[in-house]
Amino acid sequence: MDILRFITAGSVDDGKSTLIGRLLYDSKSILIDQLEAIEKQSKNRDSGEIDLALLTDGLRAEREQGITIDVAYKYFSTPKRKFIIADAPGHIQYTRNMVTGASNAALAIILIDARNGVVEQTRRHSAIVSLLHIPHVVVAVNKMDLVQNSPDVFNNILIDYEKVARNLGLKDVKYIPISAINGDNIVEKSPNFPWYSGVPLLQYLEEVELESDVNLTDPRFSVQYVIRPQTEDLHDYRGYAGKVISGIYRKGDRVAILPSGLETTLSRIEIGGQEVEEAFAQQSVVLHLEDDIDVSRGDMIVKSDNRPQQSQECKAVICWMDSKPLKPGNKYLLQINSTRVKSVIREIHYRLDVNTLKQEPQPEKAALNDIIEATIKTATPIAFDDYDHLRQNGGAILIDETSNVTVGACMLQGLN
Amino acid sequence: MSKYHLDYLAQLESEAIHIMREVAGQFERPALLFSGGKDSISLVHLALKAFRPGKFPFPLVHIDTGHNFPEALQFRDKLVEQIGEKLIVRKVEDTIREKNLTEQKGKFASRNALQTYTLLDLIEEFKFDALIGGARRDEEKARAKERIFSVRDEFGQWDPKLQRPELWNIYNGRIHKGENVRAFPISNWTELDIWNYIKSEKIALPSIYFAHEREVIRHEGQLVAVSEFIIPDSNDVVERRRVRYRTVGDMTCTAAVESSAYSIEDIISEIIATKTSERGETRIDDKVSEAAMEDRKKTGYF
Structure with a gap:
């Protein structure tokens, strides 16, 4: 059993909350008391239907306004997988929330209302999925019941979306006709789509192959904390605690410490106090080094023959998340994994119109929810990979040093 | 599957x-923050894995409402002795006396709301800047929206509309003086995940989690449960039942469930078959209003 983290993109009108409610309901992840609570509130009580959408609205303001403001996390599991849904709002004024939800997702469900087809919002959501490099996409064509379950409607949407996908470079796209409100093609294959030869949505979510998403070739490790017991019997113990971001580390590996560049050998690897021969991506471990080198939080330990880029300057696609605008010359703290450095925004190359994908060259500033590309200069060199190549070591945040708020999400890219 | 594949519990643990x-x-x-319940016991287990052979870089703190299950307190003291870490206990009783707070009246009078005062005093006394807690997002709707690093102002208040974006696995713990962060390492775990983890790691629990009369x-x-805090009145029928606790909170606001689960395996089967959520079944204090938890969190509650 493994974990699939996915995001659902769409608005209430597309039936997004209904779809999530349906997945939770049909996988029996909703329990009686929670159902009773939403039954009490269901707006369409007259029709006798439970409003599954109410399951996902967590904050009072959201219930009052009937919209999703913030990312909510929902959980369900089947015997095959544990699922974590990042339920993010779909409106343009919440682009930053969608980017947040998308940052950890391995799959995105793009909801399309069968009556409307591919619309501006579909393009915007797909652009964010592409920018954040979510590896798998499901286009769920919803409300098929309202178009008489027509294969022509479905196929036309498929043709339209393929253009969008090609434009954005989305690779793994799956198309599934559904009716969330009726539960058609969610858990069981629906008899209403005899022309559809694929699997229902949940089965696809259970079976989509995730192993190849994990990078096992480029070893990256960011030191979080140094374990030094300093007791009598362990006074020489010095372990570097952190999570293997990607790749595989083996005892005896020749490694380099960044930013210093000093080289040494991995003398010991521990997981949960037990010594092991090797450690791989996503494991939290403790590494020991042969030589007594100065290593502290934020340093990287990498294989000496496979190093990330090291530079004081890089390009970044930035989603701006603060109400104070971003302007060239502004200074922020840049944090990548456990490393934090001072940085300054050089020039802004363009602003991306997420609806049309047109680039507006050299804007003066970026406002809340804008997506721009800029050059960032850091006070000391940072060790990073191109986001397109390795999400886990190419994503960084910008922090406003005066408010301490996270103000930007950066997808880094080397200058060359 | 390749040998470089992490099982879901190993992913959550990591x-x-x-x-x-x-x-x-x-x-x-x-x-x-250590309550003596299964979630915070699991946190201690995770901390052992994160920091041994070193000492924990933090003490355990317990806000003692005075309404605890005796079994949970005994378990707490034994565990602390076993792992050799520091435990700080602050009693709600003392805060009530020192600050002249008014307690709820009636049979199910709970100190759940009052423990926030003790917690905030404790934070000030020790100048804590981060508190690790065992809250899970599956517990409740307001919790489903809370960040893993959740910033609280100097009054301990949570502002759900002003939460920092939290991206990838990058955590921004920068705060101003007087603020603190509540950090939730098991945010993404469900009740069933916790029980499966307890089973696979053979984590010991207080006896009240298992069926007893x-x-x-x-x-x-x-x-x-009838106890020194819950005294039956003339309308009550006192019954002897075989029960267990699904959560361990105060004796005044935690309900038991009928059960014949004597082992972790039995408990897991019961949870898979259950029709009611953990909080819905066992917490008397959450039934008050639709937004009960949201309101408590805004005023500094965990």
């Missing part, structure tokens, strides 16, 4: 350890 180490790396004076009364359909 994520939780990563979060704890971020707390240790980013804050000067963190603490781990107890004198109870019925309160709005829930079973509440």
Whole structure:
């Protein structure tokens, strides 16, 4: 059993909350008391239907306004997988929330209302999925019941979306006709789509192959904390605690410490106090080094023959998340994994119109929810990979040093 | 599957350890809030994996409402002795006396709301800048929206509309003086995940999690144990039932469930078959209003 983290993109009108409610309901992840609570509130009580959408609205303001403001996390599991849904709002004024939800997702469900087809919002959501490099996409064509379950409607949407996908470079796209409100093609294959030869949505979510998403070739490790017991019997113990971001580390590996560049050998690897021969991506471990080198939080330990880029300057696609605008010359703290450095925004190359994908060259500033590309200069060199190549070591945040708020999400890219 | 594949529990464990180490790396004076329940016992287990053979970079703190299950307190003291870490206990009783607070009246009077005062005093006394807690997002709707690093102002208040974006696995723990962060390493775990983890790691728990006989009364359909804090009145029918606890909170606001689960395996089967959520079945205090938890969190509650 493994974990699939996915995001659902769409608005209430597309039936997004209904779809999530349906997945939770049909996988029996909703329990009686929670159902009773939403039954009490269901707006369409007259029709006798439970409003599954109410399951996902967590904050009072959201219930009052009937919209999703913030990312909510929902959980369900089947015997095959544990699922974590990042339920993010779909409106343009919440682009930053969608980017947040998308940052950890391995799959995105793009909801399309069968009556409307591919619309501006579909393009915007797909652009964010592409920018954040979510590896798998499901286009769920919803409300098929309202178009008489027509294969022509479905196929036309498929043709339209393929253009969008090609434009954005989305690779793994799956198309599934559904009716969330009726539960058609969610858990069981629906008899209403005899022309559809694929699997229902949940089965696809259970079976989509995730192993190849994990990078096992480029070893990256960011030191979080140094374990030094300093007791009598362990006074020489010095372990570097952190999570293997990607790749595989083996005892005896020749490694380099960044930013210093000093080289040494991995003398010991521990997981949960037990010594092991090797450690791989996503494991939290403790590494020991042969030589007594100065290593502290934020340093990287990498294989000496496979190093990330090291530079004081890089390009970044930035989603701006603060109400104070971003302007060239502004200074922020840049944090990548456990490393934090001072940085300054050089020039802004363009602003991306997420609806049309047109680039507006050299804007003066970026406002809340804008997506721009800029050059960032850091006070000391940072060790990073191109986001397109390795999400886990190419994503960084910008922090406003005066408010301490996270103000930007950066997808880094080397200058060359 | 290749041998470089992490099972889902191993993924959750690794994520939780990563979060704890971020707390240790980013804050000067963190603490781990320990209630004696299964979630905080699991946190201690995760901390052992994150920091051994070193000492924990934080003490355990317990806000003692005075309404605890005796079994939970005994378990707490034994565990602390076993792992050799520091435990700080502050009593709600003392806060009530010192601050002249008014207690709820009536049979199910709970100190749940009052413990926030003790917690905020404790934070001030020790200048804690981060508190690790065992809250899970599956517990409740307001919790589903809370960040893993959740910033609280100097009054301990949570502002759900002003939460920092939290991207990838990057945690921003920068705060102003007087503020603190509540960090939730097991945010992404469900009740069933916790039980599966307890089983696979053979984590010991207080005996009240397992089926035992107890004198109870019925309160709005829930079973509440008769104790020095819950004294039956003339309308109550005292029954002897075989029960266990799904959560361990105060004796005044935690209900028992009928059960014959004597082992972790039995408990897991019961949870898979259950029709009611953990909080819905066992917490008397959440039934008050639709937004009960949201309101409590806004005023500094965990």
